[in-house]
Amino acid sequence: MTFLLEAGFLAEIALKNHQKSLQFGGNWWQYEDMLHHNPRELLQLINRTSPSSHFVFDIDSTLVHLHKRNQSILKNFLEIPETQKRFPKQTKNFFDAEFKVGDWGLGDALERHGLTPEDNEFFSELKNHWLEKFFSNEFLHEDIPVYGAVDFANEIQNRGFRLSYLTGRNRPNMLEGTIKSLANCGFPLQKDYSNLHMKPSPDMSDEAYKMDTFKEIIQEGEDVLFFENEPINLNRAARDYPGMHLIFMDTTHSGKEHPPEKCFRIKDFTELAGQLVT
Numbered sequence: 049m050t051f052l053l054e055a056g057f058l059a060e061i062a063l064k065n066h067q068k069s070l071q072f073g074g075n076w077w078q079y080e081d082m083l084h085h086n087p088r089e090l091l092q093l094i095n096r097t098s099p100s101s102h103f104v105f106d107i108d109s110t111l112v113h114l115h116k117r118n119q120s121i122l123k124n125f126l127e128i129p130e131t132q133k134r135f136p137k138q139t140k141n142f143f144d145a146e147f148k149v150g151d152w153g154l155g156d157a158l159e160r161h162g163l164t165p166e167d168n169e170f171f172s173e174l175k176n177h178w179l180e181k182f183f184s185n186e187f188l189h190e191d192i193p194v195y196g197a198v199d200f201a202n203e204i205q206n207r208g209f210r211l212s213y214l215t216g217r218n219r220p221n222m223l224e225g226t227i228k229s230l231a232n233c234g235f236p237l238q239k240d241y242s243n244l245h246m247k248p249s250p251d252m253s254d255e256a257y258k259m260d261t262f263k264e265i266i267q268e269g270e271d272v273l274f275f276e277n278e279p280i281n282l283n284r285a286a287r288d289y290p291g292m293h294l295i296f297m298d299t300t301h302s303g304k305e306h307p308p309e310k311c312f313r314i315k316d317f318t319e320l321a322g323q324l325v326t
């Protein structure tokens with residue numbers, strides 16, 4: 049998290065866009081749209097997989113969309129009297145900023161609403177507020193399930209497959225809100241939450257935590273299907289766990305890496321839910 053605090057908002061957005069154009073020689077989102085999505089091939093794999101298979105789901109931007117959480121955190125910041133006093137122009141400009149599915153963090157939505165370098169100080173303060181609120185219980189109830197995700201997760205559970213949640217959310221500040229949010233959405237949870245794996249500390253990197261946790265939760269000989277939106281985590285899994293089936297959730301991601309060549313790609317669960325062979 050430290051690098052986020054140190055980097056200015058605008059610098060971060062500019063760097064992200066620059067990296068994407070260097071990597072792909074054009075518009076990142078146009079490139080992503082060209083990627084082949086193959087839910088039918090994935091469905092075939094699921095329908096022939098062993099009953100002892102283990103389905104591992106990331107949560108953020110894999111099972112739930114985060115745009116409403118981000119929008120509410122922005123509103124929360126703009127409703128603080130001190131913010132309104134110090135940044136009257138930005139309060140007016142961004143109060144109605146609309147966040148969409150596929151937006152990454154705050155930057156994409158605010159750019160659409162005319163963010164300029166003049167807003168740098170405002171943006172830095174907003175980001176500090178966002179870091180505090182985003183990684184807390186407070187706004188997790190705003191998250192919205194990805195299409196088909198709740199039905200699909202319940203089918204997996206009901207058919208007796210192992211199901212785990214493996215998230216970069218941290219346990220000390222986000223456990224209570226995560227349990228409430230998953231339950232309210234209708235995602236299956238074990239009574240003791242033993243299949244909900246969260247970082248023990250906010251300071252750990254997501255990818256290191258996830259790779260270490262796989263060592264603990266994967267049982268000998270089981271097939272693992274890992275659903276994840278962040279290419280960094282998928283690339284690490286491809287390297288550290290070559291036999292794992294990787295499913296790239298093409299919702300939104302950091303833009304720092306390209307997803308691995310050998311993975312399934314889906315945008316949501318609509319073509320999987322209700323399609324499992326009995």
Ligand SMILES: [Mg+2]
Pocket residue numbers: 106107108109110276277278
């Ligand atoms: Mg995620």
